[in-house]
Amino acid sequence: MRITLSRLAALLRTRRLDARLDDEVRFHIDMLTQEHMRRGMTEAEARAAALRNFGGVIQMKEHYRDQRGIPSIETFLQDARYSVRSFLRTPGFTAAALITLALGIGANSAIFSVVNAVLLQPLPYSGPERIVQMYRSNAGLWAGQNAKRFQFFKEQMQSFEAFAAWRRTAFNLASRDNAEYVEAIAVSHGYFSVFGGRPLYGRTFEPGEDLPNGPDVAILGHSLWRRMFASNPAVVGSAITLGDQTFTIVGVMPDGFDSMRLSELYVPLRPAPTGPGGGFNYAVAGRLGEGMTIAQANAEAESVFSAYKATNPTANFGTETATRFLSYQEGLARPVKPALLMMLITVGMLLLIACANTASLMLARAAGRGREISLRAALGAARGRIVRQLMTESVLLFLAGGLLGTGIAYWAVPALLAITPAGYLPAQQVMIDDRVLLVTLALSLVTGVIFGLAPALSLS
Template sequence: MPVIREWLRRLWGTFRKAPEDASMEEELRLHLDLLASDLQRRGMTPDEALRQARRQAGGVAQVMDQRRDQRGLPWLEDLLQDARFGARMLRRGPLATAVALLTLTLAIGANSAIFSLVDPLLFRDVPVRDPAGLVQFTFQYPGDPPLNNFGLANYEQYRDGNHVFSDLFGLAPLTTESRTGEDPIAAEVVTGNFFQALGVRPALGRVLGVSDDKPAAAAAAVVSWQYWKRRLNGDPRVLGSAIDIDDTRVRTPMHATVVGVAEPGFSGLVVGYRPDVWMSLSAVPDAMRSRGGLALAARLKPGVSIDQARADMRVLYRPTRDALAQRDPQWLRVDIDVTPARTGLSTPLHHQFGGPLLLLMTMVGGVLLLACVNIGSLLLARGAARQQEMAVRVSLGAGRFRIVRQVLTESLVLAAMGGVLALVAARFGATTLLRIMMSGTLSPGPPPRLDIPLDARALMFTVAVTVLAALLFGLTPAIAAFVSAPAPALRQSGAAQPRSRRVFGNGLVVAQVAISLALVSVSQLSIAHLRHLRDRSLGFDRHGVLLISINTSRAQNRQQLAALYRDIVPRLEAIP
């Protein structure tokens, strides 16, 4: 605590100068007058006594500087002084500053926008207890992507037969619709140990338990904190109320009684799908309980590795695989896999956009490097016009490291301005890119909903990229200022450049060409890959072919479905 108080006192002293300086100067002058009076009493003349008093005191300006250093934070004061000077220098060249700011805004904004999408999709841990201990199960049929899709019987077999998991649970997103005109409720069926395994506590009421899995148990539901606040107005009387979920695969709504509200911040395990309601297995109709569609996950026991869990699960999975192989021998090539799930369960959203987003993030990183090289060249050219200024500073006593710090601070001021503008551009760019992604998603079931909040992680990433950019494009002019000799700069008229600046300038040109060639090569490879996917033969003529999805949940029986299909074909053929 004393250290913190001392830092706060010195920080306050750094920014509060005028009153303190006036009182300190008055006190020093009083001491000088007293010392001069004492020297006059010893026989000196008034002028000699004043000179001797100043000599003994060390000078008013020097003493005030020492007292300021003791009272404040001199490094912070120097940094602020350099920042103010850097801002004045940027105002002196508005056109060059505008070009540099536009370049930085686009480069940093592109990196922040892509990170805002990649982070929740691939990097961010799910908000549960000890996410590092979570694993998921997948199997991959030859030619298909990995799937986490099991039946209720598989869940019960793996839950009761494993030796490596402290909890094994399942969940199944429902394909909901609204029959009242309101927004559909995003719902998920979960096993009774779902909340217990994740360590999610209720904010109100209780969460689901194992007893809610029994078919004879009353159908129960837990609503999310966001849904409780948004649609239910945070009403505590929600406990005991009925909720209806319309699933497109069921003719009648699924009914359940609300028993609790989940704690704030919890939005499930499936990235891109934020459930409003979690329903118990007892709410599922008997006709749906025998189907698949259950995604399985588990929590490892302490000391158990993923390899051990994978070996244990493959022993349990073998009977299922052998039974399927009797109908299709290809299943003999399939085995179950256990993979980490700390960032959430893998979905088609991961498989469709994970790789392209990482490639895009690499490319915009190259764009940032190219932008830094371009701005570095611009600052190096501006530095050539300031050679005499820097030489005069060195001649007046400024150290070379002081000059380097001034140049880097100017770069940091420029980067900070670009970083602030980049936050606005990143928000717009991420929203636009997300809209494009969601319109082209191939995910079956409910439409994905991916959050891109402007949170601390996005801000920290933007700040880190901004500082890195400032160092990258400010390092070259700073080194050039460090190695330049002041004497030649003072003698020359300013038209010629020293050899050190020419060397740095040529190096930047080489870097620009190299980075540009790398980006062009990656872009060409990506375009060639997309062209190959577009031109690949699918075995039929795809020109003029449309894919149509039909919601058949309103059909009462198979006869109505057959009549619908018989009627819709000639009506579609009649469309010109």
């Protein structure tokens, strides 16, 4: 280990070590020259004899460099420096290749960042794998539930430690100093337990506050609290007007909670005390109990659904055959997954076209490098050594294209989101994160090796 670390350190001090080696070689040759001069030789004869006695200076330096460093890394660095000089000598080819690769890799990085956010990244909740959503099942899956069904399943299901419903709404909000139209969510008790939300200030809703004739209380989302109430913690306990009713603020949620639904205000969800339960305008989700699985919840839901049908013989179930629970993330991704995969395939084809065009440019460039490669072979370079140097050129070119493509993706992602209609925006936060950068790097390396191989073999 110590030897390996010493050799790695030597790679960082190449110039200093080479200068020290030159001084040492010069010192020994000077000493031998002086010794021969004391024996009666002229200075020129003495120096020639000293060089003969010392041996091949170049060979000795190469042997010393091999011993002090790591030859494969030093060879790669030499090839990299040569590749950069080669690219600078052909700016037209370099610019065309980099632009082509940057567009192809950048498009893939931008689309993959959306796929990563929607399909791969865990949701921004505590224990997201335990959150499931309730669906009505027939030929397809439908998320809408009504109040009566929600209440029945909440009372009967034993697979959950928390169970809640919500629906979107909106209010004209008026406080002492401001007025604004705000998007809100009406939520049942248990909503914050399902999604693992703890208030920044105050509290969440208590049992009974979501019942008919319960107290009029509200919870502020972080962005609304910051914008309308100047991030003042003392707002808890104060009154606001929503429409024509007065509500008391009982809590403030932390930044980032429920950012997927862009909710700014929470009020209690209260089913009508009479009637059939209203329309199917509730979304319902639950947090599975410790050790429970979705399969167990669905097995229990079969019997609960049968009991619900038996207790509501006059309800119109249409073609509905069951109630199912899906992973909350799977449910969010289900409507957009086919489109995302199709977009990923499309930009993948675009990348293949970009790589093929770049390989064609490299082959065209190779036609003018025949004399250079022949000269290197005549000087003793083996075919494998030439191929390795040419492959280094290809990989560096594709990595540089990947770097530029990442810059394009950083610009393209917010631009794409800005022109996307609000109803089609992904709920999750889309960004260029470590996973996207790693995939971009891997994509650049793999395509550089694959599409650089043919030009390298043809040249060598």
